[in-house]
């Protein structure tokens with residue numbers, strides 16, 4: 001059986017092989033694809049590169065029956081040999097549409113020939129700190145050798161990483177869970193641009209983490225989700241480079257896909273004396289939210305409520321009451337750590353009664 005072979009000689013057609021950042025090209029064996037047997041009458045084994053692009057197929061006896069080469073964006077794909085039937089899975093393991101020649105990436109089709117998507121990404125996916133994301137047609141930040149178009153799976157701290165980690169930890173409302181919240185930083189580079197990405201990580205077994213508290217469970221949902229959620233510590237909350245922003249004056253806000261933006265939270269840790277930033281708390285005679293409580297409100301509240309709670313923030317242009325209740329639940333779980341912080345009434349959000357039409 002050759003499915004575990006690690007020393008394949010793969011005829012790649014790439015001119016910039018052994019790029020330093022990757023430590024050279026590698027092959028990675030995949031599990032045998034026995035479903036092939038149902039389609040064409042013979043079992044073959046596929047071997048993909050680290051991005052998931054199929055490169056070699058072998059027969060049961062180890063003989064190479066097909067090899068596939070391409071340029072970095074998946075273009076100029078050539079196949080030599082043939083094993084029973086043509087594979088429809090090519091660039092990074094995505095399905096290539098036989099009529100259009102485009103690769104299907106779930107939300108969009110990518111043209112490997114043009115090296116870009118055929119439709120623009122939502123402007124909200126553009127991160128003003130990463131110039132490569134300004135091109136909404138770009139595939140994988142124009143760095144196809146290092147990244148594939150992953151679907152997310154993270155909460156990114158876009159600045160003030162220490163505060164971000166601390167608030168994420170405290171937002172769990174549980175000391176054991178808090179001790180297991182950490183961050184991981186990845187460095188990226190393209191041309192003259194260099195940037196780093198710091199994401200919230202949970203150490204140890206995720207199920208035991210979930211069991212520690214309701215907010216820990218919500219944090220685990222978000223850290224392991226297909227969506228990328230970004231958290232910024234800024235006075236000025238701007239959901240995309242095209243949208244207007246708002247000044248937070250010490251408070252916090254969040255944006256969600258139902259409002260037309262990528263999920264993101266903004267928390268302003270700078271309080272100006274005498275300025276009210278949490279009218280809900282003032283009205284209820286309890287202390288205004290601290291940054292961990294704001295994290296609970298925005299991230300485990302509004303954002304979790306939309307992505308996982310079945311309660312979109314906006315329905316037909318109106319804020320939904322259910323989503324606002326989620327935000328208070330998320331915040332109260334953090335307030336519960338200290339009785340002196342008080343609890344907000346579940347239906348006492350700043351705009352609970354002005355905008356909502358959805359119960």
Ligand SMILES: [Zn+2]
Pocket residue numbers: 297302327349
């Ligand atoms: Zn809110």
